[in-house]
Amino acid sequence: AQSVTQPDIHITVSEGASLELRCNYSYGATPYLFWYVQSPGQGLQLLLKYFSGDTLVQGIKGFEAEFKRSQSSFNLRKPSVHWSDAAEYFCAVGASRGTSYGKLTFGQGTILTVHP
Amino acid sequence: GAVVSQHPSWVICKSGTSVKIECRSLDFQATTMFWYRQFPKQSLMLMATSNEGSKATYEQGVEKDKFLINHASLTLSTLTVTSAHPEDSSFYICSARRLAGLETQYFGPGTRLLVL
Numbered sequence: 001a002q003s004v005t006q007p008d009i010h011i012t013v014s015e016g017a018s019l020e021l022r023c024n025y026s027y028g029a030t031p032y033l034f035w036y037v038q039s040p041g042q043g044l045q046l047l048l049k050y051f052s053g054d055t056l057v058q059g060i061k062g063f064e065a066e067f068k069r070s071q072s073s074f075n076l077r078k079p080s081v082h083w084s085d086a087a088e089y090f091c092a093v094g095a096s097r098g099t100s101y102g103k104l105t106f107g108q109g110t111i112l113t114v115h116p
Numbered sequence: 117g118a119v120v121s122q123h124p125s126w127v128i129c130k131s132g133t134s135v136k137i138e139c140r141s142l143d144f145q146a147t148t149m150f151w152y153r154q155f156p157k158q159s160l161m162l163m164a165t166s167n168e169g170s171k172a173t174y175e176q177g178v179e180k181d182k183f184l185i186n187h188a189s190l191t192l193s194t195l196t197v198t199s200a201h202p203e204d205s206s207f208y209i210c211s212a213r214r215l216a217g218l219e220t221q222y223f224g225p226g227t228r229l230l231v232l
Contacts, residue, residue: 036223043120043209044160044223090159102148102213104221106159 001100002027002093006107013081014115021076021110023065023091032094033074034104035065039087047089050074061085086114119143120212122224129200130232137195137227139210146212149193150221151185154207166193200231 003026013019025031032051036044048059055067065076074091091107119142129135139149148167152160164185166172172185182204184196193212197204207228211221 034220041226041228043122043225044211046220046222049220102221103162103165104150104211105162108159 004107010111012113019078025093034092036090118222120224126228128230141212145190148213150211152209
């Protein structure tokens with residue numbers, strides 16, 4: 001079964017600073033990887049996804065993530081954070097084969113606070 | 117594109133009553149819809165997978181007689197919480213996967229259920 005770990009429950013950065021949110025996964029094959037953002041009381045918005053190919057993935061709102069197979073990681077980065085980026089971020093792994101095909105397993109989430 | 121709606125956005129009900137939540141894909145056909153549950157400050161937990169025209173597949177520990185799922189068309193799935201109790205209070209989120217194309221799930225805005 002797949003699993004996802006987001007080691008940081010809460011991160012605080014200053015506006016304009018760079019950001020990196022960590023995500024480690026466990027899955028027996030090449031996974032599908034996703035980053036979603038959730039604002040308070042809202043559903044999830046897809047930031048970016050990795051299925052195959054280039055391991056550096058560009059997403060919306062200036063976010064990018066890099067798939068590192070050797071480290072089982074898919075960290076999310078942004079060079080300069082804006083106050084509107086304050087939200088909760090979820091990393092997810094999707095099963096790429098088998099009876100769980102397409103099912104997503106989410107990490108615990110990382111709450112991002114942005115100081116002015 | 118890829119908009120998913122949920123109705124209602126929030127509902128308060130008395131213990132013992134049943135509540136129906138609708139999930140619609142507004143601009144695409146969804147062969148598969150997923151239902152998640154999210155407790156405060158926690159991650160999303162998959163409850164069940166719903167395929168159009170067939171019975172839903174429930175995750176381990178989810179009572180199928182309590183959480184009735186119907187996926188009658190390619191754009192509509194419903195979740196009925198039967199004989200709701202206070203412990204069923206939660207944020208319920210659906211997602212939909214396209215008929216064809218990449219395996220991305222698009223999420224609805226969620227339904228907050230409070231059982232008194």
